[in-house]
Amino acid sequence: MDEKEDLETLGEQLYPLIHPKHQENAAKLTGMLLELPGPVLVQMLQDEALLSEAVEKAVRALQLAADSSERTLKEEDDVSTSSDALGEQLFELVDVYNTGHSQKITGMLLEQHRDAVLKLLSDSRLLDEQVTLALKTLEEQIAEETDVGDRSDADETERLGEKLFILVEKMDPLHAGDITGMLLEMDPAVLHQLLSDRAMLELAVHKAQAALEVES
Missing domain, CATH: 1.10.1900.10 (c-terminal domain of poly(a) binding protein)
Structure with missing residues (x-):
């Protein structure tokens, strides 16, 4: 049909x-x-x-x-x-x-x-056409805004990861990648704090190392 x-x-x-x-x-x-x-x-x-x-x-x-x-x-x-x-x-x-x-x-x-x-x-037919067109435009705008927001979050996480990896690599070259990945699961605000507070970063790295030892 x-x-x-x-x-x-x-x-x-x-x-x-x-x-x-x-x-x-x-x-x-x-x-x-x-x-x-x-x-x-x-x-x-x-x-x-x-x-x-x-x-x-x-x-x-x-x-x-x-x-x-x-x-x-x-x-x-x-x-x-x-x-x-x-x-x-x-x-x-x-x-x-x-x-x-x-x-x-x-x-x-x-x-x-x-x-x-x-x-x-x-003119109901003209109205129907324009409502459909406006709805399509609106949905595209919403999708684009969402996409931009997602990309921004991903870019921010990537930048933080790169900075953290450099610091973590100096403390534990062998497990730098794994430890950085574990740290990146934290809230972005906490990650910024880790980058500016050496003692806090060392503590977080030690905890990650301990977790890795348990897993292995």
């Missing part, structure tokens, strides 16, 4: 659940929910509370979109719609996607020109 057939099946299951309370807009609401990820839709079918919450969000989004279209038809001045109001309306629409990053994605979309933001409020 391909993705289109999956969506049709999910739509057929969702529609009867939505129709009793929202007869007039059941088809539109079902269509809006079908823009969400498949696993989320499956979960909704199993969790009445989750489905109800998503439907209510979609209803509010539909109303906001209708209000926005009505204002456009009346050629209402863009200035009359404040940035805060636009942000609130856009957040309601973005929140339907349950990305876990509604606030950040809304902020990213609000960086666009006012006309572009107003277009998002009335």
Whole structure:
């Protein structure tokens, strides 16, 4: 079964659940929910509370979109719609996607020109594309920040290891590598202290030597 057939099946299951309370807009609401990820839709079918919450969000989004279209038809001045109001309306629409990053994605979309933001409020397909793109960008940023943090920790440990090895090698050339490896398991703050306190370093080396003797 391909993705289109999956969506049709999910739509057929969702529609009867939505129709009793929202007869007039059941088809539109079902269509809006079908823009969400498949696993989320499956979960909704199993969790009445989750489905109800998503439907209510979609209803509010539909109303906001209708209000926005009505204002456009009346050629209402863009200035009359404040940035805060636009942000609130856009957040309601973005929140339907349950990305876990509604606030950040809304902020990213609000960086666009006012006309572009107003277009998002009335064009659900365009909004879907931009939310997906913003989420991808956000996830890449998070992954990059995590990667940089991991690299920084590794670089710091490597630098400390090199400095420690030089000192340890003078005390125990034969076991310098093993002892340095054992010391590097300590907290970085302690390692910095070992580098600046000779007596503390000697004590740590003796303890490591004793441990090595036990192991051997």
